[in-house]
Amino acid sequence: MRAYLPEYELKTPANLAEALRLFSDEPGVWRPFAGGTDLMVLLEAGKLTHTRFVSLWGLPELTGIESHDDQIIIGALTTYSQMQAHAALRAEFPLLCEAASWTGAVAIQNRGTLGGNIANASPAADSLPALLVYDAELELISANGSRVVPYNGFHTGYKTSVLRPDEVIKTIRLPRTTAGWRQHSRKVGTRKAQAISKVCLATIAHSENGVVQAIRLAFGSVAPTPLRATATEAVLKGQPINAVTIAAGRAALLNELKPIDDVRSTAEYRAQVAANLLVEFLEMLA
Amino acid sequence: MKQSLIGQPAHRKEGRDKVTGQARYVDDLTFPDMLHGVTVRSPIARGQLRGVQFGEGIPWHEFTIVTAKDVPGANCVALILEDQPYLVSDTINHPEEPILLLAHADKYLLEEARRAITFEIEPLPAIFSIEDSLNRKELIWGEDNTFKSFLIEKGDVNAAWAHADFIVEGEYETGAQEQLYIEPNGMIAIANREEGVTVWGSMQCPYYVHKALIKLFDLPPKKIRVVQAVTGGGFGGKEEYPSMIAGHAALLAWKAGKPVKLIYDRAEDMAATTKRHPSKTRIRTAVGKDGKLLATEIDFTIDGGAYATLSSVVLSRGTIHAAGPYNWPAVRVRSRAVATNHPPHGAFRGFGAPQSIFAMERHLNKVAQTVGLSPEELRRRNFLQPGETTSTGQVINEKIDLSSLLDRALKLSDYQTKKTRFAEFNASSSTERKGIGFATFMHGAGFTGSGEVYLSSVVGVEATETGKVRVLTSNTEIGQGSFTIFSQIAADALGIDFSQIEIAQPDTANVPNSGPTVASRTTMIVGKLVESAALGLRQTLVAGGLLGERYSADEFAEACRQHIAQHGALKSFSKYEPPPGVHWDDEKYQGEAYGTYAWAVYVAEVTVDLTTYETRVDDFVALQEVGKVINPVLAAGQIEGGVAQAIGYALYENVVWREGRMVNNQMTNYIMPTSADVPPIRVYFEELPYAYGPSGAKGIGELPMDGPAPAILNAIEDAIGQPGIQTFLGQIPLMPETLMKAMTAGGGND
Structure with a gap:
């Protein structure tokens, strides 16, 4: 443990109203602490610069x-384990449940929350591309x-968002409008489990007679925020699924992504593999 | 007489304590008034230390502060060359080099204090690559940046090129690798002028630490005591570096007048301590069109980091193993360990051999392709046979039949069928490619050359009045099962029950020096000494008329009781004697490099994903000849663990360096394979007993680290089968990013 614990304070309010009062009375002084799966890693490494937190864990x-x-x-404190266990989510929003199953190990899935994942705003977060394609609110x-x-638009840049210092995420809403769409996701991590994504894709599409009627594409780890690839979607929409369309989609996507080199992978790999993942899906759709 | 315990899956001697949480690791130990210590390290790779700033807001008067000026004896870690200081006095030679030590009772405040210290450093240019070191871009060590070099010559290499049908050249590169023992390093010390210095800690080699502390404190040997605490893995990573940590803890304790505990967290352990030496190898080979290997010239270089540490011996093993288990009429191996401004690289399972074997086993596939033979046929035509000689001129006296070993491994892995099946699969799949490949290799057990003679190890056994027998060695249980193996060997030699054997916890005050726990020597060399000492004890009782040739447990206990009553303590010691006919020339690097070798053929099956360029190892067959399996569960466990670790070496474990510092020093971004990434590992043994190992056993600890990487890359080459791909398959770790370049470039200019 590299953190100096006496410098840290964690309040545990009895209810949401009390928590919100703390956030509004001293905006920016207090920050929410949900499952803590990201914050505890920083604390252990001595890299948690903010020191005053309000625990939201367990607030009904x-x-x-x-x-x-x-x-x-979905309540913001819903854990990855709870999402995976929910029948309706599994049936209608399988990409979200699949992403939940990719995140960390079981211990993390029992503690990590969807709201926390959104607020933490990592571009590599596994569940966020799914929320983008489901047009979550x-x-x-x-x-x-x-x-x-x-x-879509909640994140304004790397680790920044429209969330005000006095606000917390209360719920995540998934409209039930995509029944019958083809759904697909794939994570490319540094290994098969307990890995952070190098690239991940969530996509849903609706095609008829070999023509793309509608498609939504979202990627993780290829831009400063989870990315909804709307320009690529526009190129593909209404087009017959053939080699020409696939090549056009691939080119549009490479234009739209803004990946970086980091300790896990290279920009070149991320771009290339993201494009391959798109092609793989389009070929499945054909 | 009891049924022999050799070859039986005896339960782990210390297993119950470990699974019930009773085992006491160093961080579980505590002493009255104990302080915690931390190491304050260099933020840069190279420079002159000009001063230290102690930041505000920290009650510095409460801290014990140790610098190079506080060293009572010599400020160097005694090992081979004495070039590495315990604490920087003026010149910094690598990132994370220890400069100053702090101790305080509050370990959290201690961490704040560590961060409040800044150093004034005048930076000097640093070098981080083998090329820059060889080209002497900066001179950072000695006269030529070279810690050690070797030359092995056999036959006339120069004459071979002229009549070769083919000359095949290749370049190969291997990366650093972190040992990743589960328990990070740690030590506790009590040190003062009256009592001397005592340390408890996580380690492989108590007498290495002992030797280092004698020099550091300038105290007589009997004033230094080193006790191994239960240790959670080592893999070589706790061979030499614990001498550094023990010294630091002891320096703090000496100045504070209180016990000091110094425990590394994972981030510090990964960034600051040793790793496997990165390497570069160039091979040039002459071969006839019949596939007969005529000559090879191997140029092998390892990056030793900033100080000499064990690089010379790592280089030695890598050099001797470089030519592989083949009958070369002519060989020249030139090798060197060079200095860079990385933290020193050090011991790691395999100890130089995985690097040079990777190069040769990849290279021979290239040779086979050039000649137009299958990889297996090329090897069959060139395997060492009994009576032939290795690169050092060692005559193979064992009845090893490598062709049969290869045949069996290929059969076990269904190699030929899969070759055909994968060729069909690859022709029809647009998303995946499958391949199968293998490596054949050997690993010498025990210290190299005259090493064991210099060590001159001693083991003791001691009986109690109740007929219990205690085994006294300095060899450590680090998870590999040495205490269990020693118990089996001693019980078998004495004809008594496994439960009657106790193994003394290694403590330099109580056990003789039976050498370090390294080099696949613990079972073979030390186990043999345990056997001899136990037989000596039994002989004492028989010769004294206290024991017949056949006896029960009660009769054995009664004999011990009577002996102790009549003569006092009942002990027996055994000292290492080299096998007859072993000669080693340290100057020419000629002769019997090792008493014996374990021989192996490993086969890997892989799938390459064409969408993501990821490689999955689907199946793994590990067949080896090991003399005699003492404990089948532990032996298979060693092989499985080693293969898994080597899969990491081949495909996942990529140390990312920035200005000489490891930047992915966390387990979230230094990627070791998990159980989800490791295939079924099918382990098979053959046994050709070695006359000088206990019941015929040879060493096996390092063997499984040698073969998987080349076998996997050979399988990847088979899977992709793309012209020119070889250029990209000469390096490990082979990351998906590299494979992408290989496959999208349509090959190189190979």
Whole structure:
């Protein structure tokens, strides 16, 4: 443990209102602590620069999964394990459950939360591309009320977002509009399990008579934020799935990605493999 | 008499303590008034130390602070050459080099203090590659940046090129590798002028630490005591570096007048301690069109890092193993260990051999392709046969039949069928390629050349009045099962029950020096001494008329009791004697390099994903001749673990260096394979008993590290089968990023 523990403070409010009051009374002073699976790693390494946290863990207002006719509402503190165990999510939003199964090991999946994953905003987060293709919405709450924002656009840059210092994510909403679409995801990590992504893809598409009617593509680890590849989607939409379309999609995607070299991989590999993953999906769709 | 325990899956002697949490590792130990220590290290690779700044807000008067000026004896880690200081006095030679030590009772405050220290350093240019070192871009060590060089010559290499049908050249490169023992390094010391110095810690070689502390404190040997705590893995990583940590803990304890515990966390352990030596090898080979190998010239260089440490001996083993198990009429091996400004590289399972064997086993596939033979046929035509000689001129006296070993391995792996099946699969699949490949190799057991003679190891056994027998060695249990093996050997020699054997925890105050726990020597060399000492004890009782030729446990106990009553302690010691006819010329590097060799053929089956360029190892067959298997469960465990570690070496474990510092020093970004990445490992043994090993056993600890990397890359080459791909398959770790370049470039200019 490289952190100096006496410098840290963790408050455990009795309810959400109390937590939100702390955030609004001293904006930026207190930060939320959900499952802690990312924060504890930084703490251990002595790299957790912020020192004052409010534990949200166990607050009932932020937990639970509700199924409605038009949407499924996931409490922000829902863990990866809980998502994988939920029948409706597995049936209709399998990419999210698959991504949950890729994240860390079982201990992490029992503790890591979907809301925490979004707020932590790692471009390599496995579950975020799935949220992008499902057109998820986020309900953000503060002491002054709540608002709903589309998840696409939530991240404004590397580790920045529209979330205000006095707000937390309350729920993640998945519209039930993609029944019957072809769904596919693939993670390319540094090894088969307990790995951080070098590239990951989530995609859903709807095709008829070999023509792409609609397609949504999202990637992790290829840009400063999880990326919805809308320009590539536009190139593919309405096109027959053939070699020409596939080549055009590939070229558009390589243009749209902004990967980097880092300790895990190279920009070149990420771009090339992301494009290969797209081609692999289009060939499946054909 | 009891049934022999040799060859039986005896339970691990210390297993119950480990699985029930009773085993006490160094971090479980505590002493009254104990302080915690930390090491403050250099942030840069090379420079002159000008000063130290102690930052504000830290109660520095409460801290014990040790610098080079506080060293009571010599400020060098005594090992082979005495070039490495315990603490920098003026010149910094690598990142993470220890400069200053701190101790305090509050380990969290200690961490704050470590961060509050800054050094004033005048930077000097540093070098990080073998090329820069060889070209003397900067002179950083000695007169030529070279720690050690060797030359082996057999036959007339120069004459061979003229009448060769083919001359095949290749270049090969291997990376660093972290040992990744589960338990990071740690030591506790109590040190003062009256009592001397005592350390407890995680280590492989108590007497190495002992020797180093004598020099550091300038104290007589009996004033230094080194005790091994239960140790969670070593793999060579706890061969030499514990001498450094023990010295640091002891320097702090000496100055503080209190016990000091110094434990590394994973990040510090990975960034600061030793790794496997990176290497570069160039091979040039003359071969006839009949596939007969005529001559080879091997140029082998390893990166030793900033100080000499064990590089000369690592180089020696790599040099001797470089020519492989083949009958070369002419061989020239030139090798050298060079200095760079990396932290010193050190011992790691295989000890130089995995590097040079990788090069040769990849190269021979290239030779086979050039000649137009299959890899197996090329090897069959050139395997060493009994009566032929190795590169050092050692005559093979064992009845080893490598062709039969190869045949069996290929049969076990269904090699020919798979070759055909994979060729069909590859022609039809657009997403994957499958391949199968193998490597044939040998590994010398025990110290090289005259090493064992110099060590002159001693082992003791001691009986109690109740008929229990204690085995006294300095060889450590580090997870490999040495205590179990020693117990089996001693029980078998004495004809008593396994449970009647105790193994003394290695403690230099109580056990003789039976040498270090390294070099695949513990079972073969030390086990043989355990056997001899036990037989000596039994002979004492028989000769004294206290024991018949056949006896029960009660009769054995009664004999011990009577002997102790009549004569006092009942002990027997055995000292190493070299096998007859072993000669080694250290100057010419000629003769019997090792008492014996273990021989192996490993076969790997892989799938390469054309979408992601990832390689998956699907199946692995490890067949080896090991003399005699003492414990089948432990022996198979050694092979499986070694293969898994070598799969990491081949495909995953990539040390990312920046200005000489490892930057992926976390287990989240230094990628070792998990169980999900490791295939079924099918282990098979053959046994040709070695006359000078216990019950015929040879060493096997390092063997499984040698073969997997070349076998896997040979399989990848078979899978991809693309012209020119060889250029990219000469290096490990072979990351998907490299394979992508290879496959998208359409090959190189090979």
